[in-house]
Amino acid sequence: MTVVRAAITQTTWTGDKESMLDRHEQFMRDAAAQGAQVICFQELFYGPYFGITQDKKYYRYAEPADGPIVQRFAALAKELSMVTILPIYEEEQTGVYYNTNVIVDADGTILGKYRKHHIPHVDKFWEKFYFRPGNLGYPVFETAVGRVGTYICYDRHFPEGWRELGLNDAHMVFNPNATKPGLSNRLWEIEGPAAAVANGYFVLQPNRVGLEDNEYGDEAVNFYGTSQVIDPRGNFVGERGSGESEELLIRDLDLGLVQEMRDDWQFYRDRRPDSYGDIVAP
DSSP states (O other): OOEEEEEEEEOOOOSSHHHHHHHHHHHHHHHHHTTOSEEEOOTTTTSOOGGGSOOGGGGGGOBOTTSHHHHHHHHHHHHHTOEEEEEEEEEEETTEEEEEEEEEOTTSOEEEEEEOOOOOEETTEEGGGTOOOOOSOOOEEEETTEEEEEOOGGGGGOHHHHHHHHHTTOSEEEOOBOOOSSTHHHHHHHHHHHHHHHHTSEEEEOBOEEEOHHHHGGGOOEEEOOOEEEOTTSOBSSOOOOSSSOEEEEEEEETHHHHHHHHHSOHHHHOOGGGOGGGGOO
């Protein structure tokens, strides 16, 4: 039996980038002190959720996937021997930006990245103003804690990507979010467990929490937190996170459950890709 101790975090925008970076460094140090071997932060972790508005000033939050923020946390990952998933605003080149997860191994090596594929553009989620759709597929990375894949927020509504990660043999998938009350509440409760069961892996979903009115005033939304960890049978691992306040969640993942679930339910054997043509029709 292989047990991995995993951490996910949720917090509210402090009002400035430097204090957000410091806060997340402290999350890592606190997680390490509790024995965590892997950690994932919330979507766009060092800034506000700027999709609330369409304002070009937020382009300045973008930086390269090997830029100063990633280098800082890669060095910390090495110091703490902790696999780290960093949800950043990526600048590929001037004017070309992505919503990206950077995956850093426990020795500080930057293994690669995932770019958010599905980009919403609805009230207070004006993401097409900021991001191009992802173009790197659905990579799974062999890390010090096992086979790790990632998905990002709105992606979770699309089962096809979850399945791609399963076909690439992910054993745990980290899905950082900035999710607010409204139509998504019930989906938040069911989509993670459904993905975990359908694909036989752990799903870990950090979410922002609290009101970012220090940035957006009356336009701010109140992110509902409730970050969650789900096992391959669709059960929550421990309690869900707070709906109101900052939290560091530490959970133990028994990776033996991945093999057990896939042995019990032969979804990969019995799937029929030859019959699914309409799914990928333009």
